[in-house]
Amino acid sequence: MMGRGQWRMLKNWTLLHRRQTIIVLTLAFFIWTVTVVNFSTSMSQYGVRESEKLRKDVINLSEKYVKALARENEGIVDGPYAGRFTAYDLKKTIAVLLESILERLNRVEDQLFNQTMMNRNITRSTEASGIQAQDLLEGKNEQCELTKKDKQLYPQCTGKIEWMKQMWKSDPCYSNYGVDGSLCSFIMYLSEVEGWCPRSAWHGTSTVPKDDPTILLMANITTNIEPLMQMLVDPNERESYAWIRMRIRRIWDRWTKAVNSLAAKQDLSGRRQKKILVHLGLLSQQSGWKFAENQFKGGPLGELVQWSDLITTLYILGHKLTITSEVDQLKNILSKLPAANSPCQSRKELPVHIIYTDIVGLRQFKKFVKEGYGKFSCLLRIVDTFGTEPAFNHQQFAKKRKKSSSWGGQNLQPQQFFNMFPHSPDNSFMGFVVEQHLNDSLVNEIPRENQALVYGKNEYMWQAKTQYLDIINKSLEVHATVYMDERSDKETNTASTIIPSYVINHGFLNGEDLHTLLRQSKVFVGLGFPYEGPAPLEAIANGAVFLNPKFNPPHNRNNNAFFKGKPTEREVTSQHPYAEQFIGEPYVYTIDIGNEEQVRSTVQKILDLDTFQAYMPYEFTEEGMIQRMNSYIEHQNFCQFQRQPSKWPPEKAITLLFGEPNKSCKDVCWEKNFICEPSHFLRTNSMEALKQHGAPCSTEKVALDIFYPALDTRTNDCILQQDELLFSCVGKQENLRRLCPCRNYIKGQIALCQGCER
Incomplete structure (x- = not known):
């Protein structure tokens, strides 16, 4: 210089x-x-x-x-x-x-x-x-002109240049980086500093500078639990992490065995240690959700299961963690970062590599980084149970189409949202671990009884289910684990006007006692709510058959209050779509619980089984989660500045398929035993690609919606996507045939393509 x-x-x-x-x-x-x-x-x-x-x-x-x-x-x-x-x-x-x-x-x-x-x-x-x-x-300068290919690979570059023309004098940091009002200085800044534009537009090369290996810290497998337990001590003495600590310690031996088993199968050496901030906004006092207060009172535990397993995975893989849950902790960290208060989005100075948080935490984060949010946004990974679709994530589009949601409008890459189950291919599947409390010797000693355990830990879940349970009670003894508020001495845990009197209620049980009860039971009875929790997989892993209530019509944001505010139009066909789609019989029976004959015949079919075998999908084991999250950490990259020349998943795992009218890419791919892969939509977004795969294009158009790229069968227009944030696996329209990027996958590890686990 x-x-x-x-x-x-x-x-x-x-x-x-x-x-x-x-x-x-x-x-x-x-x-x-x-x-x-x-x-x-x-x-x-x-x-x-x-x-x-x-x-x-x-x-x-x-x-x-x-x-x-x-x-x-x-x-x-x-x-x-x-x-x-x-x-x-x-x-x-x-x-x-x-x-x-x-x-x-x-x-x-x-x-x-x-x-x-x-x-x-x-x-x-x-x-x-x-x-x-x-x-x-x-x-202008011909060395600073963008080619058509540049604009395709960096679709946001042109818009950023226009913004710079108007705003480059708004803060002195831009001129400090050499911006002087010329087009060349805009493109050079946007490529060198912020990474929105290609370096090849002016520099002649798109190679990313390599890190100096002599100063890098490597991530080594860590099996000492005590430093992690120290990180999970609540400084405010609210015991926010009490349930998480208990779960981690309880199954730590399984985690250590899993990581050693994975290391024997694939090379886990040579990984760069990442600095990772984990902020659990749902546990903060400001959230108002009272997760911390209700963690031992029958409150929702699915989110805490996912957070505890995520934290364990990051730690055991050897990454450097900072864990926060309260706003003052987050504010204290961000106040010390000069990068948090500057609109210039240099990511060379960022103190962390990845930030895991939830929607509540994201709002808190935005509040304190203010103008500096843009540089941190690509580092975010949002733990998002039910998914966020592109149409709701894109703020302006959602507002224009009246799809606004208190959870949506974040303008992140859709794959930055990490779901509990692999139900939304536009998002990433994080998952969790299905806990196995009982060791093999203890399991063999537990006899299978002629009993059913009901999946419903709160009284309100049992409303209007008596007729359904009466049928089950004719063949099986019915048990429950419903949490009851403290009552007078004359009352017991079985006192309830909603729960039938024949139900044997055990109250709130710890993990080992619950799994013993599951191991004794032949049937785990779903009531229709809660949606997509971990308990059905725990039951299946203990050999109990899950009765999965079917929804007809499917539940969605238009007909169900629970989904009304969610940023997704997903059609939920049963209480547990993953169990229905990826597991099925004889471990799962998805039935209409309002159809008495179907309930009766299904219960009899289960009782006729010779054995009740346990089943555990690999992706929900400790080893499966470590493998999946390690691949994400090593390969997923949402920062343009750090964009690698090679894509992940690689092109060899991708097949482009030209769908039929009124079919989403999710359906087009699934029908051919593939998964829609949104990271490769750019490959489909050209006239050449559409024509190559059979589209009789007469004219080329560009539009802003979740259906493109596609062929309009009425006019033979080939319509390309204008905004990459709206690339969508789920968009479909009656007159449109979509060109879809479809990925192969590992059976039992659906998030990874074949050969992508390393």
């Missing part, structure tokens, strides 16, 4: 050189003007009066032009970016003069000779370069 003195010398030399060039070119220009005008007077078809008027017009225009050019050049200051091109201003001056000369020559020749063909040829020659004089005066 040049020092200030060197810049000053370069600037002085450039200004002197510019003035000398202007003088020489101005003299040459006047000589040319006089020559042309004198020549014009000799033309017999013009009279003296006309010739004299033409001579005065040309000279008068020339004088005005030279004065304007001198004023223009006098106000130009060479910035750090412009200085990289030492002939930049000389080229600008010459180009403007030559273009002006040719323009006047065209006018003179048109008047004197009326040679229109020559005029057209000269005009074409002046336009051949693609950059005109006015372009150069505005700071």
Whole structure:
């Protein structure tokens, strides 16, 4: 980099050189003007009066032009970016003069000779370069022009350039980075600092600088639990992490065995240690959700299961963690970061590599980083149980289409949302671990009884389910684990006006006692709520068959109060869609619980089974989660600045499929035993790709919606996606055939393609 003195010398030399060039070119220009005008007077078809008027017009225009050019050049200051091109201003001056000369020559020749063909040829020659004089005066340079491919690979670059044109003076940090108002400085800043534009547009290479291996810290497998327990001590003595600590400690031996088993199967060495901030906004006092207060009183535990397993995975893989849950903790960390308060989005200075939080935590985070949020946004991973679809994530689109949600409008890459189950291919599947409390020797000693355990720990879940339970009670003894508020001495845990009197209620049980009860039971009875919890998988892992209530019509945000505010239009076909779709019989029976005959026959079918075998999907084991999260940490990258030349998942795992009308890419891919892979939508977003896969494109259009790229079957228009945030696996429309990126997957590890686990 040049020092200030060197810049000053370069600037002085450039200004002197510019003035000398202007003088020489101005003299040459006047000589040319006089020559042309004198020549014009000799033309017999013009009279003296006309010739004299033409001579005065040309000279008068020339004088005005030279004065304007001198004023223009006098106000130009060479910035750090412009200085990289030492002939930049000389080229600008010459180009403007030559273009002006040719323009006047065209006018003179048109008047004197009326040679229109020559005029057209000269005009074409002046336009051949693609950059005109006015372009150069505005700071353009052919080395800073974006190609069509650049715009496809970096679709947000053009919009960022337009923003910079208006806002680059809004904060001195931009000029400190060398932005001087020229197009070149905008593109260089947006490529070098913020990463929204390609380096190849001006630098000639798109390689990402490599880290110095001598100063990198490596991530090593960590099996000592005590430092993690110290991180999970609540400084405010609210015991927010009590349930999480209990779960981690209880199954720690399984975690250590799992990571050692995975290390024996695949190479876990040579991984860079990441600095990771984990902020559990749902546990904060400000959230008002009372997760911490209700964690041992029958409150929702699915989210705490996911958080405890995420924290364990990150720690055992050897990454450096900072864990917070209260706003004052987060504020204290962010107040010490200069990067948090500057709109210039340099990501070279960021103190963390990844930030895991939830929607509540995201709101708290935004509040304290303010203008600096943009630079942190690509580091975010949002733990999001039910999913956030692109149509709700895109703030302006959601507002325009009346899809606004208190959970949506975050304008993140959809894959930055991490779900509990693999139900939304636009998002990433984080998952959790299905806990196995009982060791093998203890399991074998527990006899299977003729009993059913009901999945419903709160009384309200049992409403209007008596008729359904009565049928089950005719064949099986019915048990429950409903949490009851403290009652008078005369009352017991079985006292309830909602729960049938024949139900044997055990109250709130710890993990080992609950799993013993599951191991004794033949059937785990779903009531329809809660949706998509971990308990059915725990039951299946203990050999109990899950009765999964079917929804007809499917539950969604239009017909169900629970989903009304959720940022998804997903059609939930049963209480547990994952168990229905990915497990199925004989471990799961999805039935209409309002159909008495179907309930009766299904219970009998279960009782006729010879054995009750346990089943555990690999992706819900400790090893499966470690493998999946390690792949995400190593390969997922949402920061343009750090964009790698090779994509993940790799192209060899992707198949492009041209769907039928009114089918989403999720359905198109699934019907061919693939998964929709949103990270490869850019490959489909071109006329060439659509034509190559059978689309009879007549015209090319660009639009803003979740259905594109696609072929309109009514008009044969090929419609491309205008905004990459709206690439969607779930969008579908009756008249559109979509071109879909579909990925192969590992059975039992659906988040990873074949060969992508390393």
